[in-house]
Amino acid sequence: MRGVEGQISLAKGIVTFRNVRGFYGESRFTDIDGSYVLAPTEKGKLDLQLRGDVDLAELKEQVKAGLFSARAAKIASSLQDLAGRSKIDFALKRSADAALQFDGKIALENVRVRYDDHSFSDVQGDVTFTPNEIKTDKLRAHRARDGALLGVVQYQDPAQLCRQFGFAKRPGDGSPSAAAASRTQRQYQDR
Numbered sequence: 001m002r003g004v005e006g007q008i009s010l011a012k013g014i015v016t017f018r019n020v021r022g023f024y025g026e027s028r029f030t031d032i033d034g035s036y037v038l039a040p041t042e043k044g045k046l047d048l049q050l051r052g053d054v055d056l057a058e059l060k061e062q063v064k065a066g067l068f069s070a071r072a073a074k075i076a077s078s079l080q081d082l083a084g085r086s087k088i089d090f091a092l093k094r095s096a097d098a099a100l101q102f103d104g105k106i107a108l109e110n111v112r113v114r115y116d117d118h119s120f121s122d123v124q125g126d127v128t129f130t131p132n133e134i135k136t137d138k139l140r141a142h143r144a145r146d147g148a149l150l151g152v153v154q155y156q157d158p159a160q161l162c163r164q165f166g167f168a169k170r171p172g173d174g175s176p177s178a179a180a181a182s183r184t185q186r187q188y189q190d191r
Contacts, residue, residue, distance in 0.1 A: 006032070013039025017048070026055035037096070046094040056082045056111060071131060072102075084111035084123075103130040108139075119143070 006020030020032040034048030063076035076082075090104035111123040125139035 010038075013037060025058045027058060028053045034092075042096040044094065045096045046092060046100070048090075048092040050088070050090040050092065052088055054086055054088050056084050056086055059086075079113060079115055081112060081114035081119075083113075084108070086111065101131060104128070113141075 001022045001024050004020065004022035006022075007016075007018040008020065009016045009018075015036045015038060017032050017034050017036075021028075021030055022032075023029070029050060029052035031051040032048065034046070034050075036048075037043060037045040060076045060079060060082045063072050066073050086109070087107040088104060090102060092100060092102050094100045105126060105128045107126050108123050112121045113123055114120070120141040120143055123139065123141040125136055127134060127136045127139065129135070
């Protein structure tokens, strides 16, 4: 980090962050608040609220490296391209000796993403997420194939977005269905 400002204190084995601002790589964090426990009784407990403007390519690489969870790393690894900037509002929590939990909101504007054979540019809209789900009320993007713009895609129903990209769940395991992914690929190839 560079250009760090704000209040960081240590008392009774707890590091507290208040109104911390700074830069990490190409990302700018405008407000970081929270605490991290160093005391032996709850060592590793984290409660952090983070707001800022991030470089999505950098964020993708950090998530791929396992910063959040194995599931998030798998999703990030499946994206061949992610570029642009986004405003974020994250909450990170971890109990002592437990996995990191997160939820948040990303405001996308002029983002580029490529997943499998699907390429989108000028992606706009808000996406909320938790370790178990990704939701959007309205997402808008230009879809391209072989350099030609095919049109504007709008999603208002998160289930529609998931079905479109083959994220249908198999009963009991929560993983993408290969059959649904194959159907989605055929739909795009047939157009």
